Amino acid sequence: MTCANVLTIKMNNKAAATAAMATVKNVLATTSIKEPREGKFAEIADCLKVKKNTISGFTGVWVDTWELLIPEILKALAAQGNKFSGDNHWSSDYDSEYWQFNFDGKELVITSNFHCGDDEPVCQECDEEVTYEYDEDNDCYVCPECGHEMSAEEYEARCETFKIQKFTF
Numbered sequence: 001m002t003c004a005n006v007l008t009i010k011m012n013n014k015a016a017a018t019a020a021m022a023t024v025k026n027v028l029a030t031t032s033i034k035e036p037r038e039g040k041f042a043e044i045a046d047c048l049k050v051k052k053n054t055i056s057g058f059t060g061v062w063v064d065t066w067e068l069l070i071p072e073i074l075k076a077l078a079a080q081g082n083k084f085s086g087d088n089h090w091s092s093d094y095d096s097e098y099w100q101f102n103f104d105g106k107e108l109v110i111t112s113n114f115h116c117g118d119d120e121p122v123c124q125e126c127d128e129e130v131t132y133e134y135d136e137d138n139d140c141y142v143c144p145e146c147g148h149e150m151s152a153e154e155y156e157a158r159c160e161t162f163k164i165q166k167f168t169f
Helices: 014-030 040-047 063-079 152-159
Strands: 002-011 049-051 054-062 084-091 095-103 107-116 133-135 140-142 149-151 160-168
Touching: 002 014, 002 063, 014 040, 014 049, 014 054, 014 063, 040 054, 063 084, 063 095, 063 107, 063 160, 140 152, 149 152, 152 160
Parallel strands: none
Antiparallel strands: 002 054, 002 084, 049 054, 084 095, 095 107, 107 160, 133 140, 140 149
């Protein structure tokens, strides 16, 4: 599945961001991860830009590849010792995933939240296959057809997976 990916990595200063960009490009050029479509890693490298103290870019990459590639990029950056933080979001027609990461100079923490569209719940009241809408005021999900409410915890348990990875340097 091809997705739209948005990556942002914030460094302490422009010099650190420029050095980090070189590291990211090196990881993309030397990775042993197999890419499903030839030339996609070069496309990622081409889309990333340094603006002030931030590396950012938007590209389309296969999900399975991206999930393997992001931790490798972040571990290579952490190995340099410079503090950084950021996020990555990808989405497709069916699924989405949001990553947040932070390196404090000693520990890299990567948190991801994967949302599987195929696992979204069917409304228990009207039996419709609908996309529940989040009600921020009541912290619940509401069926747009009949108004049935589902707690945020129950909804997330059905179609979202949280994952935390920690690496010490």
